[in-house]
Amino acid sequence: MVKKITDKDTKRNIARNILEALNQWFEIxxxxxxxxxxxxxxxxLAAEEDGAYVGFLCLKKTxxxxxxxxxxGVLKEYHRRGIGRALFDEAVKTAKAEGYSFMQVKTxxxxxYEDYDITNMFYISCGFKEFEVINAVWGDENPCQIxxxxx
Numbered sequence: 429m430v431k432k433i434t435d436k437d438t439k440r441n442i443a444r445n446i447l448e449a450l451n452q453w454f455e456i457x458x459x460x461x462x463x464x465x466x467x468x469x470x471x472x473l474a475a476e477e478d479g480a481y482v483g484f485l486c487l488k489k490t491x492x493x494x495x496x497x498x499x500x501g502v503l504k505e506y507h508r509r510g511i512g513r514a515l516f517d518e519a520v521k522t523a524k525a526e527g528y529s530f531m532q533v534k535t536x537x538x539x540x541y542e543d544y545d546i547t548n549m550f551y552i553s554c555g556f557k558e559f560e561v562i563n564a565v566w567g568d569e570n571p572c573q574i575x576x577x578x579x
Contacts (some may be wrong), residue, residue, distance in 0.1 A: 429475070430475050430518040431476065432522070434472075437468075439467045439468050439470075440467060442472075442481045442484050443463060443472075443486075444464050446481070446502070446503060449504070452543055453543060453544075453547075454501070463486075463499045466488075466498070466499075470488050470498060471486065471495075471522060472485075473486075473487075473522065475502070475506075475514060475515055477511070482503045482511060483501060484500070484515070485499070486498045487522065487523060490532065493529040493530055494528060494529070494530045494531070495528040496531070496533065497532070500512065512550060524579050529579055530578055531576070531577050532577075533556060533574075534574050535547050535573050536570050536572070537573040548573065559575060561573050562574065
C-alpha cells in the first residue's frame with residue numbers, strides 16, 4: 429500500500445532506513461545524508477508491506493510546470509514485486525493533482541554501471557524518454573542521464 433507521509437521525522441526515518449540498506453546505489457555518505465535531510469521538505473510517498481515501510485519516493489518542484497522524481501528506493505528483497513511501479517504510479521497521480529505537466533528524473537547513463545542499467549530500464553518502462561546527458565552534474569565517471577515525461 430502506498431501512502432503520502434507528511435511528518436518530517438517519519439520521512440527522514442523511512443528515507444534513512446531504506447537508503448542505508450541500499451548502499452550499493454547510495455554508497456556516498458554525504459549524498460545519502462543530503463537525500464535524507466531534503467526528504468523532510470519534499471512530497472513523500474511510502475510503500476508499506478506487513479506493517480513495515482519497504483520503499484519510498486520523493487517529488488521535488490523544479491519549475492512551475494515540472495517536478496523531479498528526486499530520490500526513490502525499494503529494499504532489495506522487495507525488488508521485482510511491483511512496489512517501485514506502485515510508488516511511481518502514485519507519484520504521477522500526485523504530480524498531476526498538484527498541477528505539474530512534466531516529470532524528470534536523473535540517473536547514471538546507461539552502460540556505465542550494471543546496477544544503474546536496471547534503474548534506467550525501470551524509468552524507460554515507466555514511460556520516461558531520454559532528454560540529455562550532462563557530465564558536469566556528477567563528474568565524467570558518473571555521467572548524469574536526464575529523463576523526462578509528459579504528464
